[in-house]
Amino acid sequence: MDRHIVHIDMDAFFVSVERTRDPSLIGKPVVVGAVEGSRGVVTSASYEARRYGIHSAMPVAAARRLCPHAVFVPGSLGVYSRVSRAIRGIFETWSPLVEMTSIDEAYIDLTGFDRCYGPVLGTVDRILRQVRETFGLELSAGVATNRLVAKIASKTAKPSGLLRVLPGCEEAFMATLPLGRVPGVGDSLGARLSGLGLSTVGELQRLDHDLLVRVFGATGEWLYAMARGKGGLRVESERPPAKSVGHSVTFSEDTVDRRFLDGVLYHLAEKVGARVRRKGMVGKTVTLRLRYSDFKTVTRAASAGAGTNCDSEIFEKARALMLPLLERRVRVRLLGVTLSGLRPADGQLGLFTAGSQVRSLRFYRTLDRLREKYGFSSVRKGRAIWLENWRRPSGEARQKAV
Ligand SMILES: [Mg+2]
Structure with a gap:
């Protein structure tokens, strides 16, 4: 049976969403990401604006020089995320295997669905039309036997196109x-x-x-x-794990400062660890979520063996996941840490538990008690101490459980 892997990519997604909210923007060069001050980086540009050489991740000041009469819109990630989730909902009515790889890109595995829906190309065309009609947004799709070729096909089909690379081609x-x-x-x-x-x-x-x-x-x-056009086949719908605890922070300024990021990560690991300990549980998987200044969001997970609720272990796992991501040399806008696969901690202190582990459990018990009494930031340890001498991650007000 031929594999049908579909890659769908929204065309100039943020701009298109802005246009549905304000139709006067239609047909004009539009640039999203135009917040005044130091954070002025283009996150999305309409095709009209791209003709002037404007592209994402470019400083807004440079974009203004290239096209002074463009309309600059600050952008609202909350709105884009809501639309993205709704679009995903449409995809999921067609296949259980939907993997959103970013806010505006998805893989859908339609292998074997010919029998229900007919030939795959017609099916994808119907999915695209459904999104267009429901949201008034343009999008492109590539269909192939694997992810790599499907992704290149959707890019080639842009804008508003659909391209299938036949099996064997x-x-x-x-x-x-x-x-x-x-x-x-x-x-x-x-x-x-x-x-x-x-x-x-x-x-x-x-x-x-x-x-x-x-x-x-x-x-x-x-x-x-x-x-040779060989690429990955697996499309994984990353359903949130049933039991998890997570915290994330959006920074007031994007940064690549490793000491600051380490400090924030430690702080998040502490918050997660404290909540999991309060539940009397341990978790088996540490997940790191990182969003770059261009809104590309990456999620990486690592196993924590039999389970942990220890801040430093959660931190070390999350940090090992974060470091390679910093090599992209794009500033970071958001960090999140989640511990999932939770189960009761009973039995954690087994017969063979090392002395150091017992000591650290005692330490955390004391720490948690102090914090319960005097507030979370009454005690700071490890790398989070760094944050005291720094500006606080000001997005912390927005910090919330995932
Ligand atoms: Mg796109």
Whole structure:
């Protein structure tokens, strides 16, 4: 049976939502993200504005120079998130396997649904029309046998398009692509490839497997598969775990300051740990959520073995997940930590529990009691002490349980 992986991407999502709220913006160059002051980075630009060279992550001041008569709108993430959830709801009426990879992108697995809905291309067309009619928003879709090709297809189809790469045609489809258009080929890999005189995937296809692995190591394996149009198959609907405790903070200013981020992360780990201990539970999975200044949101999870409710362990897991994400060199806007897979802590203090663990449990019990009596910030420990000498993460007022 052919796999039908669909990638759907909203076209200029934030701008389009703004236009449904204010139709006078239709047809004009519109830039979202125009908050005055230091936070002025473009988060979304209409196609009319893009014609002037405006693109996301560009400073608003630069965008103003390129197109002074554009309409600048501050943007409202709360509204966009609500619309995004509603769109997801439509997707979920078509398949249980819906994975939102960002606020405006989703993978849907329609494998095997031909029997209910008919040929896949018609089905995707109906889904797109349903979103257009319900929300007045434009979107594009790619259909292929795997995620990689589906994603490139949806990008190729933009705006308002639908493109299917037929099973067996993946390699031929990839051949014409410039390497820079392939998701996963970042600036540094792109530079190495172009240093070797390669500019399209077709040129890459001529290099044999062993050579690529010798030159690029594990990345060589990926390049070889990518060039042949092979990509991931799994579409995972990341349903929130039944039992979890989480906290998140949105910063008043986006930052890449590691000491500050470490401090915030520790603070979140403490809050999560305290709540889980209060419930008398331990959790098996630590999840880190990170949102960049361009609103790209990444979620990473790690196992905490048999279970933990220990602040420093939650912190260490979350930090190990965060550090690689900072290599993107884009400022961070939000951090969140969640502990899930909760179960009662009974039996945690087993016969073989190490002495240090017993001591740390006693320590937390004392700490939690002090905080219950004098308030959470009466005691600060570890890296969160840093926050005292810093401006407080001012989004903390908005901090809430996930
Ligand atoms: Mg988009």
